[in-house]
Amino acid sequence: MVGPLVKGLMIVLKHFASKPITVHYPKEKVGSLERYRGLQAIRRNPDGSLKCVACGLCEVVCPPKAIKIEIGEAENGRRYPISYTLDGYRCIYCGFCEDVCPVNAIYLTREYENVRYSKEELLLDKKVLMERGEIVK
Amino acid sequence: MSFAGLVFILIKIVVVFALLMLTVAYLTLLERKVLAHMQVRVGPMFAGPHGILQPIADGIKLFFKEDIVTKQADKFFYFLSPALSIVPVLLIFAVIPFGDKSDIFGLLKEPIDLRITGLRIDILFIFAMSGLATYGVVFGGWSQNNKYALIGGLREAAQLISYEVAFTLSVFGVVLIAGSLQLDKIVAMQKDMWFIVYQPVGFLIFLTAAVAELKRTPFDLPEAESELVAGFHADYSSMKFAMFFMAEYASIVACSCLGTILFLGGWLGPSFLPPFVWYMIKVFILIFVIIWLRGTYPRLRYDQLMKFGWKFLIPLSFVNIFVTAIVILLVR
Numbered sequence: 036m037v038g039p040l041v042k043g044l045m046i047v048l049k050h051f052a053s054k055p056i057t058v059h060y061p062k063e064k065v066g067s068l069e070r071y072r073g074l075q076a077i078r079r080n081p082d083g084s085l086k087c088v089a090c091g092l093c094e095v096v097c098p099p100k101a102i103k104i105e106i107g108e109a110e111n112g113r114r115y116p117i118s119y120t121l122d123g124y125r126c127i128y129c130g131f132c133e134d135v136c137p138v139n140a141i142y143l144t145r146e147y148e149n150v151r152y153s154k155e156e157l158l159l160d161k162k163v164l165m166e167r168g169e170i171v172k
Numbered sequence: 173m174s175f176a177g178l179v180f181i182l183i184k185i186v187v188v189f190a191l192l193m194l195t196v197a198y199l200t201l202l203e204r205k206v207l208a209h210m211q212v213r214v215g216p217m218f219a220g221p222h223g224i225l226q227p228i229a230d231g232i233k234l235f236f237k238e239d240i241v242t243k244q245a246d247k248f249f250y251f252l253s254p255a256l257s258i259v260p261v262l263l264i265f266a267v268i269p270f271g272d273k274s275d276i277f278g279l280l281k282e283p284i285d286l287r288i289t290g291l292r293i294d295i296l297f298i299f300a301m302s303g304l305a306t307y308g309v310v311f312g313g314w315s316q317n318n319k320y321a322l323i324g325g326l327r328e329a330a331q332l333i334s335y336e337v338a339f340t341l342s343v344f345g346v347v348l349i350a351g352s353l354q355l356d357k358i359v360a361m362q363k364d365m366w367f368i369v370y371q372p373v374g375f376l377i378f379l380t381a382a383v384a385e386l387k388r389t390p391f392d393l394p395e396a397e398s399e400l401v402a403g404f405h406a407d408y409s410s411m412k413f414a415m416f417f418m419a420e421y422a423s424i425v426a427c428s429c430l431g432t433i434l435f436l437g438g439w440l441g442p443s444f445l446p447p448f449v450w451y452m453i454k455v456f457i458l459i460f461v462i463i464w465l466r467g468t469y470p471r472l473r474y475d476q477l478m479k480f481g482w483k484f485l486i487p488l489s490f491v492n493i494f495v496t497a498i499v500i501l502l503v504r
Contacts, residue, residue, distance in 0.1 A: 043469065044464065044468050047468045050211070050212055051209050053212060054212075055208070055209060055212050055214045056213075
């Protein structure tokens with residue numbers, strides 16, 4: 036009867052002596068895994084223009100309807116998004132937009148700290164998404 | 173009594189009270205830290221370095237909280253019971269000695285007792301007071317007119333009645349050996365050998381019953397967070413809640429002091445440290461053991477608690493007394 040009680044006490048004492056595994060989150064960060072689906076970004080061409088061709092597939096496929104695109108046409112007949120708005124609070128980070136994109140423009144980054152003080156701050160427009168995105172060769 | 177004597181006693185009371193309240197406040201931090209490290213966490217870290225200011229922050233928070241009095245509460249007992257639970261615990265500290273006669277490093281001309289006052293029946297007084305403390309909890313549980321609080325209060329009454337017996341009987345062995353009810357004489361008797369050597373079973377019974385008396389895990393049925401919300405103090409808030417809390421932690425200190433004096437030789441120890449430091453070390457070892465028990469064991473079921481108390485602990489303490497008495501009779 037006493038044996039297991041003492042054994043339990045010893046296990047607790049062993050843990051008392053061991054180093055805590057706590058990560059002090061806002062001060063220290065663990066980062067995200069390689070295939071983590073975080074906040075989106077849109078890739079740019081080497082000349083700095085947007086890779087997006089405003090086909091509208093991501094807007095159609097988006098389950099919570101987080102993406103809104105206004106489609107425009109340039110002089111040379113190319114389609115481009117006049118405005119591209121992604122609501123980071125509506126988005127469920129499913130990654131369908133990345134899968135469906137025919138020109139590999141939109142993609143999900145590993146950014147996981149998606150908390151802002153107001154709702155508007157996560158309404159990502161074309162400019163913000165572009166700035167976040169990488170430039171492709 | 174002369175005026176100077178009265179002032180002297182008052183100074184002693186204020187010093188003991190202030191030190192006790194400081195200890196109680198920092199005991200909450202100690203418990204949170206120790207428990208956290210036992211669970212491989214770190215505990216409070218943000219209020220000051222390593223959370224050193226946490227008790228002060230907690231105190232300020234509790235002081236400015238809204239003091240809620242529920243509609244259905246019986247007002248008289250509702251207001252009385254926090255005081256009823258803390259006053260007996262504070263009274264216990266009137267007789268607990270903190271050291272031998274001392275002139276406090278040559279500050280005083282004549283050596284003084286490091287205790288507020290001494291009775292010839294210290295131990296009896298302490299048990300009377302710890303029995304009285306039950307009323308605070310029972311009235312508190314009843315006066316809220318709240319089923320959880322009432323169950324908590326009833327459990328408290330039943331548990332304390334059961335364990336008070338074993339608690340008192342466990343000390344009898346020490347009293348038989350020492351032949352005195354005075355705490356300073358009991359400590360003086362342990363000059364050659366601590367009583368824990370003569371009374372190992374008595375010490376274990378004392379510790380178990382003390383944990384039950386203190387309403388702490390694994391005997392924390394009166395306030396069982398996971399089933400009774402908070403038990404007997406469910407509807408209390410602000411400073412009234414804080415008083416229950418202070419009473420609980422002050423009685424941890426009281427029980428540890430008592431265990432140190434009765435079994436661990438009080439302030440006696442090798443002379444490279446002052447007696448008061450030895451005393452504090454032993455008291456904090458006992459407090460650590462009580463927190464350690466909380467970190468290890470799950471809560472007992474109610475019938476297990478009663479069975480353990482009546483069918484195991486009380487008969488064992490009777491056996492302990494008889495064996496001790498017979499051995500003393502044979503030796504002398």
